[in-house]
Amino acid sequence: MTHAIVVDRIGGPDVLQWRPVERRALEPGEIRVRQEAIGLNFIDVYFRNGTYKAPQMPFVPGKEGAGVVIELGPEVADLRLGDRVTYCGVDGAYAEEIILPSAQALALPDEIDCRTAAAMMLKGMTAEYLLRRTFEVGPGHTVLIHAAAGGVGLIAGQWAKHLGARVIGTAGSPEKCALALDHGYDHVIDYRKEDFVAVVSELTGGAKCDVVYDSVGKDTFPSSLDCLKRRGLFVSFGQSSGKIEGFDIGILNQKGSLYLTRPNLNGYTATRAELQASAQALFEVVRSGAVKIRINQTFPLAEAAKAHETLEARGTTGASILTV
Known part of the structure; x- marks a missing residue:
């Protein structure tokens, strides 16, 4: 067993319930990641309150995180146990462990830690497509x-x-x-x-x-x-x-x-090549120091309801993360 935040019904922050969940076997092309940090984003609120339709009920919210690969499914050749990876745009991030398609996992550069990655992937790749592709700013x-x-x-x-x-x-x-x-x-x-x-x-x-x-x-x-x-x-x-x-x-x-x-992020990262290109552009500006990632709020994952209350009350600045 592992633990996750589970939503059984549409509603306010109180519907975010911390509970045990079953660990299922991996399918071909999947990896299991022990998470260190998860990003907190307004899109999580939209799925929780019904603004956006959830993929199913019940569901685990969250779209980005980072951690360490602890299990490889069949037909995974480009990752190893112990690799640090990050991701965004994948459902189910509010969990101690997450199963990812290996094609959605992005290897983390040595210079970027898991907390920074969890704080920046969805927001940073959003900024990337907005500024470089929706309108080419210069x-x-x-x-x-x-x-x-x-x-x-x-x-x-x-x-x-x-x-x-x-x-x-x-x-x-x-x-x-x-x-x-x-x-x-x-x-x-x-x-x-x-x-x-x-x-x-x-x-x-x-x-x-x-x-x-x-x-x-x-x-x-x-x-x-x-x-x-x-x-x-x-x-x-x-x-x-x-x-x-x-x-x-x-x-x-x-x-x-x-x-x-x-627009939305999926419209700009639908292929593996697009996903990697967007992530590499983000990694480059962060490593160069041109963009600094500021984590201003940190909440334990089990207290996701408190995190949502703070976010909706506009009580946050910069990036917020949930830690495992």
């Missing part, structure tokens, strides 16, 4: 990133600056604004005190932004569209404040022939 671009002091926000701010962009962010307190400014942002707007649309216009001399990255949703839409220059791109990749509802596509025409996309 010198001369001005970008706006909402939730600048969050897990993705802190990584994306540093990475966008590394790519040569002018980086504007929004955050919900003076402390969060200061944190974002310490992580690559040129300007951070406290949206609780200032009209971010007006400030963006002022900062850019009315030129506005090439792209807006928004993981907030309802609270920042459609005002975010007013931060875009003509033919600019609005990238919605989350909805921490709620879904964008009643969207009239004609508004994109009215506000300057704008573009809008709603």
Whole structure:
């Protein structure tokens, strides 16, 4: 037997139950990993509360983690017992042990420990596709990133600056604004005190932004569209404040022939080659020091309910992890 966080019904943090679970035999191409750390992400909340449909009931939440290979299934040739690996986009991370398809496991560079990997894979690979493939950020671009002091926000701010962009962010307190400014942002707007649309216009001399990255949703839409220059791109990749509802596509025409996309990580890492390329780009910027991973909150895995309460109350900054 091993232990995991199990969800039997949709609901609040209280539905996250720590309990024993059976260890099943490995199938061909699978490995068993003893986890050291697991990433905490808002997508975990979405599956728990029913915003996203769970793959089945009951289920074990979580999408990223890192640990050590303790068992190899048949037909696994590229990994060995004792290898340190990480992963993201695989269901069932909130567990002491996880079974992974070996094709989803990524060998960890020596310079990156398991806690850092668990804190950065989903958020960092999200930042990678947003900045390098959804919109190819570079010198001369001005970008706006909402939730600048969050897990993705802190990584994306540093990475966008590394790519040569002018980086504007929004955050919900003076402390969060200061944190974002310490992580690559040129300007951070406290949206609780200032009209971010007006400030963006002022900062850019009315030129506005090439792209807006928004993981907030309802609270920042459609005002975010007013931060875009003509033919600019609005990238919605989350909805921490709620879904964008009643969207009239004609508004994109009215506000300057704008573009809008709603990507997710799976759309950019569907093949093994894409997965490895994204991970290697992340490993490279972290090892170089261009992007620093800040773990600001750590919770025992058994206390996942407390972790979700803190996350939903916007009581976290940077990355949070669950430890085994």
